[in-house]
Amino acid sequence: xxxxxxxxxxxxxxxxxxxxxxxxxxxxxxxxxxxxxxxxxxxxxxxxxxxxxxxxxxxxxxxxxxxxxxxxxxxxxxxxxxxxxxxxxxxxxxxxxxxxxxxxxxxxxxxxxxxxxxxxxxxxxxxxxxxxxxxxxxxxxxxxxxxxxxxxxxxxxxxxxxxxxxxxxxxxxxxxxxxxxxxxxxxxxxxxxxxxxxxxxxxxxxxxxxxxxxxxxxxxxx
Numbered sequence: 001x002x003x004x005x006x007x008x009x010x011x012x013x014x015x016x017x018x019x020x021x022x023x024x025x026x027x028x029x030x031x032x033x034x035x036x037x038x039x040x041x042x043x044x045x046x047x048x049x050x051x052x053x054x055x056x057x058x059x060x061x062x063x064x065x066x067x068x069x070x071x072x073x074x075x076x077x078x079x080x081x082x083x084x085x086x087x088x089x090x091x092x093x094x095x096x097x098x099x100x101x102x103x104x105x106x107x108x109x110x111x112x113x114x115x116x117x118x119x120x121x122x123x124x125x126x127x128x129x130x131x132x133x134x135x136x137x138x139x140x141x142x143x144x145x146x147x148x149x150x151x152x153x154x155x156x157x158x159x160x161x162x163x164x165x166x167x168x169x170x171x172x173x174x175x176x177x178x179x180x181x182x183x184x185x186x187x188x189x190x191x192x193x194x195x196x197x198x199x200x201x202x203x204x205x206x207x208x209x210x211x212x213x214x215x216x217x218x219x220x221x222x
Contacts, residue, residue: 032172033085035066037208042200045070045079060096063087070197079197080179085209087172095175097154098129098142107131107138114152117199121206121218125152126198130187139190141198142177145209149216174209 040047050067062084070079111130129140144151182190203218
């Protein structure tokens, strides 16, 4: 009986020490994102940051958040960039996927798919949604960044969190979302515009959120 009690106490102590080590390791890795490296000028578009109120920040539970509106002076279209970085995906502070948040915000998903962005670091799979609210139709692109690389699948994101937690690895992650209203040119014109912006921003985001493995990151051109 005493042997079992001693074994139990040793197990509890080891679990406590392991938890302490994990928290220390994750704390050192927090705020790996550098949103100041994301330019306000991208091609012809000029960006203006959106403020977030305390209620929105409390709901997001992210460590760092960036919302920026990039306006094209040629046609007046406004492209929205949203980035949320989580230093540690603890319970209650995990990434909220657009496929759940958009319907919650009153948007109806008309179509969903994926497209592949070919890069020198390998192919990237990007999620694409066509959404509608009232008379407005918008195109959405989004992806996730974790210690495993660039992910597009919500199930892969959850598995990545579980695996890294069990291995004692940092669980920080980020979500990048781009939104562009569908203008008079139609859906295909908006798609080409948004994909071009995504191609330009991908190496920038790799540099600003350097948590993916080095082999999966792109160099930023000087």
